[in-house]
Amino acid sequence: MSFVNSKSRSGFSLIETTVATVLVSISLVASLNTMAFVLTTTSRDAESQRSNQIAQFLLAEITSRPFADPVNATGSLGLEAGETSLRSAWDDCDDYHGWNTSTINDLNGSPVANANGWSCSVSVNYCSPNNPNVGSGSATTLKRINLSLVSPSSRSFTFSSLRCASGTLLKTQAAGTTVLANTEISLTKAGKSLVTSTRLQNQQEPN
């Protein structure tokens, strides 16, 4: 008997091995699931973050435009007569109404860093000056700018901003005046770029 007992002490029983394997397997599966969740969440958060950057970039451009066309003001929204799809020539915020693009470029036509695969669409509508959530079918003194972004993985993001008839940057500029209305900032590290933009709240008065 003592010989048999001595042999059984030299290894694991089948039941012990099975229990150990099951326990380790459960831990590994849980860990792998967790890692997968972590990677997915990180990816989605990074995408969401990217949408914020692109939105800030585009809304800075749109809201730095005057409330109404400085030379051909009409109550209608969208491009005025004679204006083309050349975005750099657009001269009021509602010129962006109906604009949509699957390639996000800056005003010079250069692709915006890390916006590859993103698309955007813009609508501009009149809204109540007292409550921007209430739309208006007729011209008011406040325009609501809605920006929709779609990521490469087809996730949608929406952003809104406002432009007022007497708001910031509202200075009657002489025809042909050039003013600095917004800035674009690009940071590059190890081949990766980050681009953002902001409008300039305090424009220099024309002399």
Added chain:
Amino acid sequence: MSTRHGAVYLAVLMSSLIVASLAMSAVTAAHYFARDLNDEGDFRQSQIAADAALEWAIADINATANWRTVRSNNIDTAAITMGSATMRYRLIDSDGNLADDPLDACDVLVTASVHKATCAWRATLEPAGAILNCLNYALIAQQDVEPQAFAMWCSDGLLGTGDKITVNGAASLTADCFHGGSVTGNVYGTLTPLTGSLEIPNPSLLDQYSQNAVTISASQLPISLGTLKIDTQLLSKNANTISGTLSSSGIYVIDCENNPIVISNSRLVCTLVLKNVGSNSKVEQSVSWEAAQANYPALLVGGDFDFSMSKSGLNESTVGVNLNPVGTPYRGVEDSSATTIYPSQIRGLIYVSGRINFNNVLSENDVYGVLIGGEKVRGAGDLFLNYRNLFALNPPPGFRKFDKVRIAAGTVRRVAAP
């Protein structure tokens, strides 16, 4: 027996613990990473919303009749939501009362929040309504108009006073006048009783202009017998012979700290804001003065002020200074010589919150623009007023009513959320 089983279970449990710890570490790291991303995203969205809130605030104010009484000072409006952002604004009057003066300067403070992220902007509002009717007059006085002694006052524009016109002795006044009180003496022109009120800015106008001005300290001015002196100086956007610091807006401010100040034999191509002037402050002798921006005031004074100018031209060879160097041309000419002669006159709008006095019987004061006095306008010196309607056509900041507002240039600044 116990040794064998304990070792196996311990090994299994330790392995599981290590794997679980790694998983928990990954989850925790991801949590913090995600939170950082979310916080940054929220902050960007709050910035976008704060820009929008500023626009909404202006639109809301302009769409709200009697906003000074409808809104309470330094109290937030009801919040509105736009997407995931919450926006609100408050109005701040420095005297704590929005409703006590329809021309009081006022700030707007907007706050936008997205989850825990908050962004706030503060800006000064300026009136964007109808023009103040003072710009339709060549000379306006809230109180009496009193030419004295042998004074000869001539104006090709309207004269308005909320009180009497009293022309004393041999003095004469030639102008079409709107008067709130009686008229006596030698007045040549159409006399019309004033109906309605004369609208002039209040002294907070000086603070509004000071926000975009370069400050010249009183200690940087020569002082003689307690009087600050600006003599043989050149002040413009591109020249400052007093302190050297240039003002790109062409606006300079001096707090006289209740000392008198005397400006003489100088060329000024700027808006000069004089705060807290002492008694007997004045412009005297030969001065060539115009604003840097055509429709801007040339002179804004807080207190009483005298004019005692000479009609003799400002002669560079006399004062020994070149007053039209590069950057400050005169009639398009810049030079390095000291031979130019300038007419002694003020071209622009003049606002004095207190009394205006032409106290020197020998003085000849030449003004092309608009002269606004918050109290009496009187004196024995001559006055030749040439009305310029460019101020009525394109009012300078602060000369409109507050029934509509807009953001004053250069006043938007980031502030801590209240």
